[in-house]
Amino acid sequence: MYRYPLTIPGPKSCASTDPASAGAFAVLLRACRCRLEPRADTNRNLFGFADGRRWVWNACVAWAAEAELATRSAGARRAPESAFSLACLSRLLDQWAAENPWLKRAPKQLLQQSLHDFIKARRAFLTGAVPRPPRFQKARDAIPTMRFPQHARLNQDAVFLPKLGWIKYRNSFNGGRGVPSGELRSATVKFEDGHWFVSLLLQQAKPAAAAAPLAALGIDYGVKNTLALSSRVVLQAPLMTDAEEYRILFLERRVVRCAADSNRRALAQRRLNRFRSRISRRIHDWRHKTTTTLSKNHGLIAVEALALQNMTASARGTVEAPGTNAARKAGLNRALLEPGFGIIRQQIAYKQATRGHAFIQVNPAHTSQTCPECGHIHADNRPDRDHFRCVCCGHADDADFAGARNVLRRAQLQSLQSLAELPETVLAAGHGRDCAPAAKAARAHRGSHPRTNPLLTPRGGSKGNPGPEGPGGCQNHQGETPFDPENPADMLVRAMVIADAAETSS
DSSP: EEEHHHHHHHGGGOOOSOHHHTTOOEEEEEEEEEEEOOOOOHHHHHHHHHHHHHHHHHHHHHHHHHHHHHHHHHOOOOOOGGGSSSHHHHHHHHHHHHOOGGGGGHHHHHHHHHHHHHHHHHHHHHHTSSSSSOOOOOOSSSOOOOEEEEOOEOOSSSEEEEEEEEEEOOOOOGGOOOOOOOOOEEEEEEEEEEEEEEEEEEEEEEEOOOOOOEEEEEEEEOOOSSSSETSSSSEEEOOHHHHHHHHHHHHHHHHHHHHOOOHHHHHHHHHHHHHHHHHHHHHHHHHHHHHHHHHHHOEEEEEEEEOOOTTTTTOOOOOOSBBHHHHHHHHHHHHHTTTTHHHHHHHHHHHHHTTOOOOEEEEOOTTTTTTTTTTTBGGOOSSSOOOSTTTTTOOOOEEEHHHHHHHHHHHHHHHHHHHHHHHHHHHTSSSOSOOOSOOOOOHHHHOOOOOOOOTTTOOOOOOEEEEEOSSSSOOOOOOOOOOOOOOOOHHHHHHHHHHHHHHHOO
């Protein structure tokens, strides 16, 4: 079950500057996905419709190539855009259907979606969003998929699709508790791992926002610890194990040892794809359950605005300037991409927006080198990967927890500065780089660091700072708390959250 919030304005006659009435006509577009159980004849028709959609796409690609060639032969640089308009391609679709009667078996709206997809792909190429123009789709490489924007219906047992009739599905909506309410806008059918799945887009009225929780949370991304929370909890994603990596290597060898374009190779490839999909579904399930739990229990969630595309760039280099440590960088890139930090950030964003909670992305620069107590920034604050010890005030903590606290503090100051419009000098009072660095402190212990089971018990301090009132670090550090009563910035954020909750409940 996935939700994608989208605010749709109401009629112009109902426009109002009152904030309370501004969201009266807001709705949510909710996407729900479940598995279909088609009969044998319906299964053949689904594959036939997918082939018709792919044929129309390839016909559009061929038409574009012919149009460009004819334009260049005439001395022009590029074919006019009117040749690739929806009206022109629709007339071509009627001609193609007249020449190929088998295309008429598929719903026309399904074939028209191929025209929309082609126009969108060509526009993306012309604007520079993608590096290549639309290309031919081979039958063995294309994923059978189709979209029904009209005339789809849904009941408790089956979904109705044009020219296919009622198709049974596995009721996995809301944990099997029934079909969600709302107007069905479209249905998208896709073939994955030997099964057909349908994604239903439902339009629902925006629910009344409940009182936001007062707790705030900062999240620090990591390779060793997937998510480190400012509440001193580590969440580990169920990533691929060593045994699963060996199994994938074994299945890949089975694929390459089979003859090309043989049935045995196709069977081995399906087994490999099925095993990989099982791992990806497990990780995806963990993402949704984790982000849902965090969003329900926190009124403010702050994350790092990481530029993952730049961070995972290849270090291979070029022939003229070859890179160094390319294999090591490739391993780091896989470790950064496997948990799906971008997907986690996206899920937290739309779930917070659906519930009316706050979501803030902060600049990740120096979050791992900043002391959460005095604000001093220095590279020597990180004696190793797992430990943090400030060279100015001597505060010691786990490096991931210190980074999560810095993310939360930056988000609170950012919201304070934007909402209260206070001068930056007031915001930085008592939490900046104005303290002179003291002598370099002794490095923290490099021994093994205990890790707890994720989603269970909060962790204490590191070996340099065992916990409240423990040796090492600041003695007044009582662990991570959502708000500091002595900090005016935290108190103002708390007051704003309480005011928003009171306004919502009223």
